[in-house]
Amino acid sequence: MTTPLTERAAGRTEGDRPAIRLDGVSKTYGQGRNGLPALDNVSLSVRPGEFVSLLGASGCGKSTLLSLVAGLDRPTAGRIDTQGRKIAMMFQEPALFPWLTVSANVEMALRVQGVAGKERRDRAAEFLEIVHLGGFGAKRPHELSGGMRQRVSLARALAQDADVLLMDEPFGALDAMTRDLLHDELERIWQKRGLSVLFVTHNVREAVRLGDRVVLLSSRPGRVAEEFPVGIDRPRVIDSPRVATLAAAITDRLRQEVLRHGR
């Protein structure tokens, strides 16, 4: 039941205070009687260096939750504390800028930090190297496959030099083989850089494959239904029996949640 903290960079994991902490967070869209509650009293924390999978059926407000943590939106009630940490985010779409080359896309993250000229290009090349796309800097995003674009997006997120990485179903649109490889990729990078990751998905096996902990959200409005610690040694394989067994148990629980809405 222990998470392999040993392999991670020590710098970012010191201290016991959570990297992300949500306290009774609620979000309602619209106002008054017509208000649509998306999240209801969600409390959740991610320890530094921890990988938390956030799982739920549609309508559970997973994406809303990430938007709130990323500061793209404000909660109706409750508190979100990231202690001023830098936050990077990946979306379901690669969200690359089509008018820029692959390298320039990564450089956008460095541009904000005031890195200029040759250093910016060199560092962008390093980040592309990390996601095994070293030779593709001069290409345009549309010349790459979906999986490659998502890796560019990951490189861009890494270039932000953030401690926290939010991921909103980043591999949802990819085929199984590409996704498996990107799981390995993400696990490797996360361990090496000691990131705190909040990973949203509706794929139970993916949640178990990647997470130190799987947090199950109920739907409409989203609440934390249950948390499952994942005690499987890394590196994990998505098709392994241990992953499958835990995934089956979580799927059962998820079915109950969905059934509540069947009436």
Added chain:
Amino acid sequence: MAVEQASPAGSPADSSDLHARRLAGLDALELGGSGSGGRAGRVWGRLWPMVVAVGIVLAIWQVVVWSGRWPEYVFAGPAETFGKLGERLSTPEYWQAVAVTMRRAVTGFAVSVLVGLAVGALVSRVGVLRAAFGSLITGLQTMPSIAWFPLAILLFGLTESAITFVVVLGAAPSIANGLITGVDYTSPTLLRAGHVLGFRRLQLYRHVILPASLPSFLAGLKQGWAFAWRSLMAGELVVIIAHQSSLGERLYYDRELADSAGLLATMIVILIIGIGVDLLFETADTTLRRRWGLERVRD
């Protein structure tokens, strides 16, 4: 059971190397080959329908002339017209007229771009301005430019300023609208990505919103050019300035002198310049689409 064996075995270095190779393999497969036809073939493929179209138009023209509905001195045939065109193109005075018209077009269009950019940027940024002027800008586009000339002549007299004034009023709204539409339809995903990267306000505008609205802005430029060219021709027919021969002025005097072949020849020049500039915008648009990966699907 069997699946367990699929897990990467061996030392960590081996497995990470294997992983990199698998990724590279998948990348190579997914990118595939990009075939492209010969350049000459593509040019010919675009050219021959145009050649056929021009041929058909010339044939119809000739048939109408032969039908004898109008006498030849009122409606000249293609042969006579092109003869006249060649004759005129060999005189420097005619080229000077073309130059005057082009200078007016370029000046008017340049001012329109500046005005359109400024108005578009302000209106798309400031909510109050949008509420006040948004529909007015669209409304301006529907105003026939010729209807502005009486006012323009009252304000500026029979001068080039009057022409420029009307050209700008014709073209600037389209250009502003192109920019406003582009800003409005900036993909929310890209906006969120820009926001998460840390771009705010003006920086977000400069690095994300403006580049994202480029295709729409380009479409606005193209439409703006069409309006500018039309307004300019209307203007040159109405505002005739002494000692400043221009294409519109030529048209006016050809009618006065009942020079049918000359009139048609000048119309052809006007048409060709219009199409030529339009083609420039078309090329820019195609290049942009190719670079952004927005090429239209051919079926």
